Amino acid sequence: MALRLFNTLGRKIEEFKPITPGRVGMYTCGPTVYDYGHIGNFRTFVFQDLLRRYLKYKGYKVTQVMNLTDVDDKTIKGARREGVSLKEYTATYTKAFFEDLETLNIERAEYYPKATEHIDDMTRMVKKLIEKGYAYRRGDSAYYDISKFKNYGRLSGIKIDETSQRSRVEADEYKKEARDFALWKAWDEEDGDIFWETELGKGRPGWHIECSAMSTRYLGETFDIHAGGVDLIFPHHENEISQSEGANSQKFVNYWLHSEHLIVEGRKMSKSLGNIYTVRDILKRGYSGRTIRYLLLTAHYRAQLNFTEAGLKQAEASIGRLNDFLQRLRTQQVDRENPEIPKKCLEVRTRFEEAMDNDLNVPEALAAIFDFLRDVNRLIDTNGASKENLDEIYDTMLRLDTTLGVMETEKEAELPEDIMQLIKLRENARRRLDWKEADRIRIELLEKGIILEDTSEGVKWKRKR
Numbered sequence: 001m002a003l004r005l006f007n008t009l010g011r012k013i014e015e016f017k018p019i020t021p022g023r024v025g026m027y028t029c030g031p032t033v034y035d036y037g038h039i040g041n042f043r044t045f046v047f048q049d050l051l052r053r054y055l056k057y058k059g060y061k062v063t064q065v066m067n068l069t070d071v072d073d074k075t076i077k078g079a080r081r082e083g084v085s086l087k088e089y090t091a092t093y094t095k096a097f098f099e100d101l102e103t104l105n106i107e108r109a110e111y112y113p114k115a116t117e118h119i120d121d122m123t124r125m126v127k128k129l130i131e132k133g134y135a136y137r138r139g140d141s142a143y144y145d146i147s148k149f150k151n152y153g154r155l156s157g158i159k160i161d162e163t164s165q166r167s168r169v170e171a172d173e174y175k176k177e178a179r180d181f182a183l184w185k186a187w188d189e190e191d192g193d194i195f196w197e198t199e200l201g202k203g204r205p206g207w208h209i210e211c212s213a214m215s216t217r218y219l220g221e222t223f224d225i226h227a228g229g230v231d232l233i234f235p236h237h238e239n240e241i242s243q244s245e246g247a248n249s250q251k252f253v254n255y256w257l258h259s260e261h262l263i264v265e266g267r268k269m270s271k272s273l274g275n276i277y278t279v280r281d282i283l284k285r286g287y288s289g290r291t292i293r294y295l296l297l298t299a300h301y302r303a304q305l306n307f308t309e310a311g312l313k314q315a316e317a318s319i320g321r322l323n324d325f326l327q328r329l330r331t332q333q334v335d336r337e338n339p340e341i342p343k344k345c346l347e348v349r350t351r352f353e354e355a356m357d358n359d360l361n362v363p364e365a366l367a368a369i370f371d372f373l374r375d376v377n378r379l380i381d382t383n384g385a386s387k388e389n390l391d392e393i394y395d396t397m398l399r400l401d402t403t404l405g406v407m408e409t410e411k412e413a414e415l416p417e418d419i420m421q422l423i424k425l426r427e428n429a430r431r432r433l434d435w436k437e438a439d440r441i442r443i444e445l446l447e448k449g450i451i452l453e454d455t456s457e458g459v460k461w462k463r464k465r
């Protein structure tokens with residue numbers, strides 16, 4: 001089955017056809033590294049990861065590029081406030097960003113280019129735009145004249161006359177028109193010692209040009225997919241198109257994908273509204289990275305997702321069910337062959353793929369998995385399962401999880417050596433009938449998050465949730 005995706009350019013669901021068969025080039029707008037990312041940002045990054053993982057599931061070789069915006073008003077302001085270099089300042093938040101990716105089990109992209117390391121690519125592109133008449137210089141600044149680009153507004157549907165009302169137009173006495181946007185910003189006092197001396201003058205790049213220049217460098221002039229949050233459609237992505245297509249005279253991107261916002265009590269989670277939670281805030285409240293990931297994944301990416309404590313609890317319970325099921329498969333006693341099980345495995349794979357092929361419909365894909373859990377549990381309870389049956393169920397779950405990334409793999413389910421030792425010590429204590437010592441160890445394990453159950457088949461353990 002073919003993958004179908006909603007293309008913002010044209011606003012309809014289309015079959016995905018890559019430029020080169022079997023390969024996908026994908027550019028995803030990344031973070032501005034001036035602070036810890038909030039989970040709204042990470043909803044978008046988890047979505048991009050889901051897309052990447054499902055493309056890989058379908059057998060594509062993916063080349064993903066994600067930019068790191070390490071120079072702009074906010075990073076400069078932060079560095080100057082703290083009295084450190086821009087590099088030092090952004091390094092802190094870049095490191096934090098990668099830690100958060102790890103926490104959320106987001107796969108690494110192939111490239112994470114930094115804006116400050118691609119100034120040459122950007123100035124070259126700006127010069128080309130000036131030569132071709134799309135851009136003009138004023139002093140040490142350069143601007144894009146959007147009236148020159150005939151397709152301006154095709155992505156967002158915004159007409160040129162409306163642009164000044166819709167975008168956060170920066171007051172700037174040098175622009176011909178308020179709606180024009182800066183490609184290169186002349187140095188001013190607020191920039192302190194942060195500037196580059198280039199042929200365009202002393203200054204720094206505008207934000208939009210970095211994505212056009214770096215995507216061309218790593219993916220070529222035309223590539224398959226460009227993704228980001230909906231707030232980037234206008235003006236950021238509209239501007240990227242006008243820059244790249246203006247400079248390269250080629251179609252920039254075939255499929256534009258945008259994920260909806262994470263909201264809190266009906267409003268977008270954003271720093272300016274002061275309603276933000278970082279990944280770290282939520283970890284501190286005792287939830288795991290997988291739980292946060294699960295919550296961010298559960299809604300369809302084109303629907304808003306309301307962030308609540310109840311949602312986190314529900315996500316935690318759902319992951320618990322998935323992991324308990326995997327644990328059951330690992331410890332289930334082997335019985336005779338159950339011919340219904342291979343049918344169920346095929347059915348869940350088919351339903352999962354149909355849902356995901358349909359514009360990444362995660363809610364339906366998850367519904368298929370939970371139906372599978374219920375049916376298979378019942379089948380094993382009533383008729384048992386052979387070793388082959390159990391392996392097939394287990395492999396099916398892990399295969400689906402290569403896309404979702406929420407389940408506990410065998411390795412993670414294994415206990416660390418010190419805990420295994422404690423469990424053995426407790427068993428020895430019980431054999432000696434030293435109940436006091438056995439209890440002491442049980443409590444120690446509980447404090448480490450491990451619950452022991454003494455069953456007729458021996459001691460079993462599970463993780464505290």
Ligand code: AMP
Pocket residue numbers: 029030031032033039040041042043044228229230231232260261262263268269270
């Ligand atoms: P920034 O670090 O501000 O450049 O944003 C990084 C990414 O987060 C962009 O793709 C934004 O569209 C996205 N984003 C910002 N706020 C939210 C939100 N509340 N929900 C989902 N995505 C968001």
Ligand code: ZN
Pocket residue numbers: 028029030211236
């Ligand atoms: Zn971008």
